[in-house]
Amino acid sequence: MGYTLAVLIVVGLLLWNGVKVVREYQRLVVFRLGRSTGDKGPGVVYIVPVIDKAVWVDLRELFLEIPAQTCITKDNAPISIDFLIYWKVVDPGLSVIKVGNFAGAAQGIATTGLRAVIGDIILDDVLAKRDQINQVLRAKLDEVTERWGVKVTTVEIREITPPKDVQEAMTRQMSAERSRRALVTEADGKKQAAITIAEGEKQAAILKAEGDRQAAILRAEGFSLALGKIFEVARTVDTNTMSLQYLEALKALGASPATKFVFPMEFTKLLQPFVDSGGRSTPAPSKTP
Numbered sequence: 001m002g003y004t005l006a007v008l009i010v011v012g013l014l015l016w017n018g019v020k021v022v023r024e025y026q027r028l029v030v031f032r033l034g035r036s037t038g039d040k041g042p043g044v045v046y047i048v049p050v051i052d053k054a055v056w057v058d059l060r061e062l063f064l065e066i067p068a069q070t071c072i073t074k075d076n077a078p079i080s081i082d083f084l085i086y087w088k089v090v091d092p093g094l095s096v097i098k099v100g101n102f103a104g105a106a107q108g109i110a111t112t113g114l115r116a117v118i119g120d121i122i123l124d125d126v127l128a129k130r131d132q133i134n135q136v137l138r139a140k141l142d143e144v145t146e147r148w149g150v151k152v153t154t155v156e157i158r159e160i161t162p163p164k165d166v167q168e169a170m171t172r173q174m175s176a177e178r179s180r181r182a183l184v185t186e187a188d189g190k191k192q193a194a195i196t197i198a199e200g201e202k203q204a205a206i207l208k209a210e211g212d213r214q215a216a217i218l219r220a221e222g223f224s225l226a227l228g229k230i231f232e233v234a235r236t237v238d239t240n241t242m243s244l245q246y247l248e249a250l251k252a253l254g255a256s257p258a259t260k261f262v263f264p265m266e267f268t269k270l271l272q273p274f275v276d277s278g279g280r281s282t283p284a285p286s287k288t289p
Contacts, residue, residue, distance in 0.1 A: 014049040027092040028054040039092040057092040061153060064103055066110050071118035073126055080161040081118070085110055085141065086154040094149025102150060106141070113140040123162065130157050
């Protein structure tokens with residue numbers, strides 16, 4: 001009885017050990033007596049103890065850090081580059097059967113591929129075209145890893161370290177560029193200020209000219225009104241009043257030391273009545289017999 005119970009307990013433990021709970025992001029690649037029976041999951045999966053052997057595969061996207069690698073550019077400049085590889089398993093069976101150590105194999109392919117890519121690019125392009133290098137390197141890695149059931153999703157260059165003399169030259173270039181931009185900005189500011197001042201002076205001159213024009217117009221209109229008023233008043237002045245004004249003018253002329261005077265014709269016409277009255281006697285009235 002005791003022996004039978006022990007056997008049942010062992011059998012129960014073996015059966016229980018064959019029950020596997022596979023998560024959504026996992027798969028089990030099952031080998032039965034050394035032959036692959038495919039991948040299983042997710043959910044509850046049962047494998048036969050002793051006969052079946054399961055290999056767990058993670059389907060999530062993972063990353064692989066590639067340490068700094070020294071590469072030679074097309075113009076023979078040594079640079080140090082380190083980058084990251086993001087990858088994920090798309091075929092669990094191939095990822096187990098076709099490659100034993102994916103991390104090590106990917107690192108080797110990545111370093112050789114990086115040197116090949118950098119060797120075809122000059123230093124300035126390496127520093128300026130990171131995205132292009134990432135795309136080319138990802139395509140090269142993906143060609144190899146595809147047969148392993150692995151997809152390289154992204155390659156990201158993390159840091160590029162050029163030689164020391166190149167770094168110093170870049171520093172001087174950046175300093176000169178900043179100085180140039182400062183001078184350009186200052187010149188633009190002075191230009192805009194000069195334009196603003198000129199525009200202000202122009203507007204002031206226009207306003208002054210407009211004011212002078214309006215003032216001249218108003219003065220002309222006032223002078224015209226004054227002349228019209230004088231003309232109206234002059235039309236109401238009779239001949240005797242004008243004669244008196246001329247006599248006053250004669251008195252003023254008589255008081256002056258001048259010996260010759262020029263009189264207008266109108267003046268002589270105005271004096272004609274006085275001359276006529278002084279040189280001709282008034283006839284006496286006739287008496288009636």
